[in-house]
Amino acid sequence: MTTHPSLTQIDRYATGDPGLDEASVWAIEVHLEDCADCRARLAGSTTAESRAVIDLVATVLDREIAATPVPARRSRSWSLARHRWFVGTLLPWLAMTVTVLGCAALLGALWVGLPSVVLLIAPLAPLPGVAVAWHRRADPAWELVAATPAAGLTMLLRRTAAVLAFVIPALAVVGAGTGASLALLLLPCLAFTAATLLLGTLVGVRRAAYGLITAWTLAVIAPSLAAARMPVVLSADSARTWALVTAVLTVVALLRVDGFRRLSHRD
Amino acid sequence: MRAVSAVETTTTTHPWAIHAEGLQVRAGRHLAVNGLDLALPTGVHGLLGPNGAGKTTLMRALATVVSPAGGRLTLLGHPVDGRSELRAVRRSLGYLPQHFGYYPRFTVREFVGYLAWLKEMPRAGVAAAVQRAIDRVGLTSKADARMKTLSGGMLRRAGIAQAIVNDPRLLLLDEPTVGLDPEQRLDFRELLRDLGTDTCVLVSTHLVEDVVAACTDVVLVNEGRLVWRGTPEVLAAQGDAGHAGDSPAERGYSALLRQHRAEATR
Numbered sequence: 001m002t003t004h005p006s007l008t009q010i011d012r013y014a015t016g017d018p019g020l021d022e023a024s025v026w027a028i029e030v031h032l033e034d035c036a037d038c039r040a041r042l043a044g045s046t047t048a049e050s051r052a053v054i055d056l057v058a059t060v061l062d063r064e065i066a067a068t069p070v071p072a073r074r075s076r077s078w079s080l081a082r083h084r085w086f087v088g089t090l091l092p093w094l095a096m097t098v099t100v101l102g103c104a105a106l107l108g109a110l111w112v113g114l115p116s117v118v119l120l121i122a123p124l125a126p127l128p129g130v131a132v133a134w135h136r137r138a139d140p141a142w143e144l145v146a147a148t149p150a151a152g153l154t155m156l157l158r159r160t161a162a163v164l165a166f167v168i169p170a171l172a173v174v175g176a177g178t179g180a181s182l183a184l185l186l187l188p189c190l191a192f193t194a195a196t197l198l199l200g201t202l203v204g205v206r207r208a209a210y211g212l213i214t215a216w217t218l219a220v221i222a223p224s225l226a227a228a229r230m231p232v233v234l235s236a237d238s239a240r241t242w243a244l245v246t247a248v249l250t251v252v253a254l255l256r257v258d259g260f261r262r263l264s265h266r267d
Numbered sequence: 268m269r270a271v272s273a274v275e276t277t278t279t280t281h282p283w284a285i286h287a288e289g290l291q292v293r294a295g296r297h298l299a300v301n302g303l304d305l306a307l308p309t310g311v312h313g314l315l316g317p318n319g320a321g322k323t324t325l326m327r328a329l330a331t332v333v334s335p336a337g338g339r340l341t342l343l344g345h346p347v348d349g350r351s352e353l354r355a356v357r358r359s360l361g362y363l364p365q366h367f368g369y370y371p372r373f374t375v376r377e378f379v380g381y382l383a384w385l386k387e388m389p390r391a392g393v394a395a396a397v398q399r400a401i402d403r404v405g406l407t408s409k410a411d412a413r414m415k416t417l418s419g420g421m422l423r424r425a426g427i428a429q430a431i432v433n434d435p436r437l438l439l440l441d442e443p444t445v446g447l448d449p450e451q452r453l454d455f456r457e458l459l460r461d462l463g464t465d466t467c468v469l470v471s472t473h474l475v476e477d478v479v480a481a482c483t484d485v486v487l488v489n490e491g492r493l494v495w496r497g498t499p500e501v502l503a504a505q506g507d508a509g510h511a512g513d514s515p516a517e518r519g520y521s522a523l524l525r526q527h528r529a530e531a532t533r
Contacts, residue, residue: 143366147357148386150384
């Protein structure tokens with residue numbers, strides 16, 4: 001902080017004394033901005049003329065404040081929050097996911113001897129939702145959103161979270177009905193979501209989701225339905241491995257998803 | 268009246284807001300922009316060209332929506348390619364697409380506010396910036412109307428409002444005057460001149476008279492290449508009574524295009 005100007009200097013500043021050179025005026029002004037005591041002293045040295053100017057400014061300001069329209073009421077924040085996390089075009093996909101899970105549960109209940117279909121398809125449940133969450137056809141304002149800094153990463157993670165927030169309770173409810181292990185339902189589901197994001201940085205989210213769905217169907221679902229027994233990868237003691245895989249994939253995916261900030265013509 | 272941010276007062280180290288060298292951009296499989304060289308400083312630039320000249324594809328590449336297929340593109344001093352981080356550029360970018368989707372249940376204020384949030388503006392300044400952008404495009408009385416109740420011209424103005432809400436340093440407007448009535452177009456030209464003092468504005472349009480009235484510079488493209496660049500006055504001087512058009516500028520435009528086509532076929 002600069003040294004306090006003397007009372008004489010403040011008096012001369014207040015009266016607009018032409019004898020006070022420009023450099024001193026600057027120094028005083030800079031000091032006044034920071035020093036409440038000197039501002040108080042300046043208030044004591046004001047002339048009638050400057051007080052009149054200040055009064056005039058106050059009246060005009062009051063009049064203008066009274067004339068301006070009232071501030072806009074707070075916008076309905078739920079509507080904004082919904083669009084930050086969710087797009088309406090996801091709804092049919094989520095409805096489909098729930099329907100398929102319900103059918104699988106029904107099938108398991110009616111068809112004794114078949115391995116739990118719910119458990120088999122649980123890993124794939126969030127993938128259709130994740131695939132359309134950040135896709136040009138899923139969001140009407142895609143082209144506007146794509147040119148903003150929040151595009152890609154932020155939107156993808158938020159909408160993936162929204163899909164998971166919907167799919168996980170649905171899985172838990174359906175799984176509770178069929179008596180399947182909750183860990184074996186949810187851990188592969190999270191692992192597949194993380195894997196989709198990770199693969200998505202390389203080939204695009206939609207292709208990654210479709211590829212994983214196809215691979216899992218061919219490698220696990222079809223053989224175990226044909227053989228009518230539970231696959232090894234979903235046996236009760238594999239939960240720990242799934243937990244480890246989920247953790248590793250999530251960490252790697254979070255490190256890699258920065259790639260979505262870059263330009264991509266794949267999405 | 269608004270506060271000047273530190274970003275705006277820093278000295279720029281790039282001579283051009285838009286700098287393209289041999290730029291190639293695909294639209295589908297077709298190279299819609301093919302070997303375009305362009306260097307644009309601050310000011311209002313009008314982008315003219317016939318249908319299918321690659322104007323919209325060029326705008327989308329400049330808005331970082333599609334990546335260039337070849338050549339070099341530098342926006343505000345940042346290289347734009349498949350590998351670089353675009354966040355800094357996108358923060359100072361404003362873009363009005365030719366057809367923009369919107370959420371019909373949003374009010375204009377919510378729509379502009381949502382885009383301001385997407386553009387990562389500081390939360391404290393958003394409400395004021397939104398109001399200012401809406402005022403500048405003349406939608407004040409419709410600020411709390413839902414988007415689905417707006418007419419075509421009002422939607423266009425809402426689109427312009429979202430493009431300017433973050434005080435962009437690079438503003439790309441694709442067909443901004445479609446659906447505006449004559450009075451609104453005059454207001455829009457006024458807004459363009461105002462924006463052009465400290466922003467690089469690129470306006471793509473079919474309306475030659477808009478370009479002549481509001482732009483400091485005309486960029487003429489055809490078949491993905493730069494055909495001609497100059498001031499509106501020089502454009503008007505290019506044509507004579509023998510060329511198609513109702514105004515000197517329109518005649519100049521058709522003269523340049525005809526000359527370019529004749530050279531291309533030779």
